Amino acid sequence: MNFRIVCLVVLVVGATVVGTGPIATGTDDGVETGSLSAQLDEVDADDVRLDVALQSDGSAEWTVEFWVQLDDEESTAAFESLEAEIEEDPDAFLEEFATRMDGTVQAASDATDREMAADEFQVSTQRQSFGPEYGVVRYSFHWDGFADVEGDELRAGDAIEGLYLDDGTQLLVSWPDEYELTSAAPEPDDQRDRTVIWHGSETDFVTGEPRVVVSSGGVGIGTTAGVLVAIASIGLGTAWWYRSRSSGRADSSDESAEVPSSPPEEDERRDERPNPRDDLLSNEEQVLLLLEEYDGRMKQQTVVEELEWTDAKTSKVVSGLREEDKLESFRLGRENVLSLPDDE
Known part of the structure; x- marks a missing residue:
């Protein structure tokens, strides 16, 4: 080449x-x-x-x-x-x-x-x-x-x-x-x-x-109720996100630390946390919420598997979030690893 x-x-x-x-x-x-x-x-x-x-x-x-x-x-x-x-x-x-x-x-x-x-x-x-x-x-x-x-x-x-x-x-x-x-x-x-x-x-x-x-079968375009539900869901997700980020979280471990292959136990999660697999959330919110579910660090391939997305779509959403400084990525062996940025 x-x-x-x-x-x-x-x-x-x-x-x-x-x-x-x-x-x-x-x-x-x-x-x-x-x-x-x-x-x-x-x-x-x-x-x-x-x-x-x-x-x-x-x-x-x-x-x-x-x-x-x-x-x-x-x-x-x-x-x-x-x-x-x-x-x-x-x-x-x-x-x-x-x-x-x-x-x-x-x-x-x-x-x-x-x-x-x-x-x-x-x-x-x-x-x-x-x-x-x-x-x-x-x-x-x-x-x-x-x-x-x-x-x-x-x-x-x-x-x-x-x-x-x-x-x-x-x-x-x-x-x-x-x-x-x-x-x-x-x-x-x-x-x-x-x-x-x-x-x-x-x-x-x-x-x-x-x-x-x-x-859309009358559910998407032209249905006010559906739109309002979507807006409300996204609004709640966004509000939770900013609230959780402003409250701070534990510092990320060294980049060589083990990347979790599965999320923490259910009783360790916050009850009010929106489900990142909810299709009413935006693509960006889904990825960020999934990262929170995995304690701020996971493999990029995990996004593909958990959200049932294509590799191309996952790469596009991750790239956008990285450009906006909402997440970081690094290589661990042959894997791409995603992490939430440390709060200054």
Whole structure:
């Protein structure tokens, strides 16, 4: 792996999500966009993940991740150089990405006759260890108007109809807590809690695919009672969080200390503590409350298992909390460990 990964990340993304019916085989500037796999060979990515998180207003939070295995000194050194470049000047990496995505979203808007816009572009890097160690280049942005809202239904997929996935690429589409899956085409290769997944090695999208339809069934959008309950629950969770943090807690032990693999006994927990597995809480509150349940320290994989989230979603939420200084992370052996910051 080398620095060309950055130059081609943007090219791959721009070529991947063109939403003008079946994916085009070329662009005005002559760049071939039909062969994603050929471009990925140049990027040297072992795995590419397109994570689309649908929102109740029809928008979507897009995350595009390029995973490169750090299996030798050369690949590790190259990724470290890339990390330093992105940290020093992230705007330099985002400019072309944003330009391409703006064009892509406009093309999708024209094809679907639906108003769309892209904003909130971000780029970051991270290391992940799930057995082998990987370097991850992560681009994210907000796609307004991605899904069509019809009553209590969200209909997604027309903006990326005919999307081509090569063997090392997977598409994940998730939806809000208050929705339930109505239909998905083609049949997902894998399905998790509020997420359907297609693998390029198993699925080829044709005209009219992919499609995901989810419905709130009258419980989510448009139901005042449901909204009020959600707001009340989140408010209680937030109030508890600030109260518990302001009251202080015991200092964290040394980073080499054993990380708990299970939460303390039930009678040791505070009775008023909200359940972090409550879907009415925000993603951030769930992680922070789960950390409190584990006495302020746990493995990142524990979040995946306890909350039944995807690795990509967990990584995204954890990264956001870390950037806001609401939690800290460090490596212990091959594991990523999360901890609550010490109160000064």
